[in-house]
Amino acid sequence: MQNAPSHESFKFRHVLVATDFEAASARTLEYATELATRLGAELTVMHAWEVPRSAYAPEFYAANDVAGLVADAAAHQLEQTAGILRQRMPFAKSLLRSGDPAQTIAKSAEEIGADVVVVGRNNGRIEHMLLGSVSERLIRICRMPVIVIPHPSGTA
Secondary structure, three states: OOOOOOHHHHOOOEEEEEOOOOOOHHHHHHHHHHHHHHHOOEEEEEEEEOOOHHHHOOOOOOHHHHHHHHHHHHHHHHHHHHHHHOOOOOOOEEEEEEOOHHHHHHHHHHHHOOOEEEEEOOOOHHHHHHHOOHHHHHHHHOOOOEEEEOOOOOOO
């Protein structure tokens, strides 16, 4: 195998883990933290948010008001999550971005030089039927390996 990649080209030096802050994502965060620890890799936890589609109905809220509320809540939750991870990995980083979750996670992984992306698979059956899951879309569009942690119930 003359053109086979070297062992070094498969070394994961930077793990990106994406979270949606659901209870099941704790398992995904634990897996990514353990992976990064064992490999001596950097760890970045990220959340990609978007304004809920119903927010565009003018009789409810102006989209900017909702976007600000969602961004503030996401930032607060991400810092709490990163704080917990930093108890085991003091140099873990956090990253908050807005946009379509799959597209935003894939783009962010490239921007920060992640070698692998770790995501969970949730139980959102209706959303999955309409849009496809974020994890499935990531597998199709990511340029680096994607590790999908199944939902704990095993029914996702």
